[in-house]
Amino acid sequence: MAIAPRELLRAMFDAAVDAALPSLRIPAHLPLPPKGCTIVVGAGKASASMAKALEDNWPGPLTGLVVTRDRHSVPCKRIEIVEASHPVPDSRGMKAAERIRAMVEGLGPDDLVIALVSGGGSALLTLPAPGLTLEDKQAVNVVLLRSGASIGEMNIVRKHLSAIKGGRLAAAAYPAEVATLVISDVPGDDPGLIASGPTVADPSTFVEAAAVLTKYGITEPKSVIEHLRRAQEETPKAGDARLATARTTTIATPQLSLEAAAEVARNAGFTPLILGNALEGEAREVGRVMAGIARQTVEWAQPVRPPVVLLSGGETTVTIKGTGRGGRNVEFLLALAVELGGIPNVFALAGDTDGVDGAEEIAGAIATPDTLARAAALGIDAKASLANNDGHGFFEALGDQVITGPTRTNVNDFRAILITASNQGVAGGPQ
């Protein structure tokens, strides 16, 4: 084996992140320049880095405005970047949304709107429908979040309280051409679910939105109830003429990032096995299941014979019970290491593709067969660290963090479990 496990794991993670970087993905998906003018708009955690990549590669003149999350700015020369609050919308986001809508109105058929859409855009791009206020939307959002409504149900309501979501931005831009570039961090990559789909047709209706509130017994604010009851100006549906000149290209997804990592694994002589691009569950329990699959691979060469890499994406959850410094990915990784108990030939990396796993600027970490032993030598008990949700503390003590800095893109979590063949033991040993 030409490459050591740690380096191979890191190379796979870097390939996964690179496959989601606007600077590498945008140039390959540029729309054709229009005869008229080019207006760039957008919202999401990646919108500033998408704007930078676009203006760096755009062959003609352009102007524009995108809204991103606080501290997610990237300096741009021609596109204005506005920061706003996430996940609770604020007036900065609302003002930016007003300006964005105004920018695309009154364009002609020779003009082009490029919409840069990524996760987080729904809160950042907030524009209440006529007759509603930001406070109305905030109020119903708070009640919805507590109600047990699914994210799909919440989006139906949000789209029907907005002057910009659910395809309304594209309708406002008509008859200009609208080219939407999307970075997906949601299972299934439905563009209608990313930033509440400001440029794509919306299958849901006012009646369905009202039914969601009824289902969860929500009767306030009265202005919201009344707005849904009046049901004026439905969101654009599939086939709406105003969307005829709009098209969407998904330029980065969890799946594409896993495929990029799989290619790195294949080139290194490992069989890549993509188990899922949207695995969910309590992080430590996902770690236990993955440990079971890794153990089966080592002991029985099933589901496939090593050398193999088990790849997965998606967003796990952590139920915090301790007081440690943690995140989804290091929690997963620590549980995996504990469950594996130091069996030989199994190495793993887990990290958030946005570069931030939890509160700190640590993307994730790497576990090796001697992780538990090295921790014990430092007087650190892995089980106790796990019980305290102290994944970052644990892997930091071992010097095994993965640090990239904020990548300003996001295709969710990345997990790779590398299992060497037993005769790869020497090269496969820890550094």
Add this chain to the structure above:
Amino acid sequence: MAIAPRELLRAMFDAAVDAALPSLRIPAHLPLPPKGCTIVVGAGKASASMAKALEDNWPGPLTGLVVTRDRHSVPCKRIEIVEASHPVPDSRGMKAAERIRAMVEGLGPDDLVIALVSGGGSALLTLPAPGLTLEDKQAVNVVLLRSGASIGEMNIVRKHLSAIKGGRLAAAAYPAEVATLVISDVPGDDPGLIASGPTVADPSTFVEAAAVLTKYGITEPKSVIEHLRRAQEETPKAGDARLATARTTTIATPQLSLEAAAEVARNAGFTPLILGNALEGEAREVGRVMAGIARQTVEWAQPVRPPVVLLSGGETTVTIKGTGRGGRNVEFLLALAVELGGIPNVFALAGDTDGVDGAEEIAGAIATPDTLARAAALGIDAKASLANNDGHGFFEALGDQVITGPTRTNVNDFRAILITASNQGVAGGPQ
């Protein structure tokens, strides 16, 4: 596809159970009859059915005694069956262990002892070392169970407080030949871990046993502490002459049962993928992870292209929060169904190979793409059933339980997720 998904799932489960049935496994693994006499002993949940299979197939004379769990008896003609308490040992088990040890003492080199060992045997085969009482052992067991000690650590202590565990039964039978037949329900199938290995060499020591108690701050009962300190007569180690005539054959394991199910799948045109024979974790979280893998299979033909069956074994856990009627397997299955949300082409069966998932004589259940819809039509909300740990109630209402009756063997849980190719839609539809 010649066979409908429900029938194929049930055929796989039946094959998994059959592969663990003493009546089918014992005849293929009979030791050669001795010149002298044959004594059958044993302990475990499957020991009575193992005894029945043995006496039905043994070509010569034999006598014997095995101890099994309450309500796990099978009528035998030549081998006495004793029932005892599990998981807390009682005096019935202790008296049986005394008699078993006495039966194998004083045998000669021409005699044969057949030991029938299966899960649960550790509690059933209880014989305190000289100077200790049953109460001493019960007391230390209670403290150990609360201490957070691992099962491996508990076994080290138990073996050093016993007159029959940790190879001592085989040593007592020396110079007779000892043939042990094992049904494994533990990860890794180590015969030293099943029924605390009464006939196999024990690598652990009195010093290690005392260290376990020290580690967890256990200082009572004094008689136990003193016994470990005196360290008289260590358990037989590998290479001990008294074990030279003892050999162990593992006749049934979770892996063998999964392989049997895989063969059924293969014959039906499905690619079997064994993900793990010892997966652990909170049942509903394991269900979520498996749903993610199934969804990846449907949407991306990864990790392999359908038609495929994802197989796994091992014992999940359930943290009970509701008041419903549940078990590990139906909890897993209900969570899987909820997470899949009715996507086409995915069918699943989860069941306990002992025929009892939870408290009732229901082995498990089957889920189909229309499970949620059929439940909703009956006014049953799957998420609410899951929150109430009511898996048996849920699948019973749908008529989708899997009922085998107690199988009197146990190789742990069995889970199969069958994913048909999309062009198999018609034959793949629910019944």
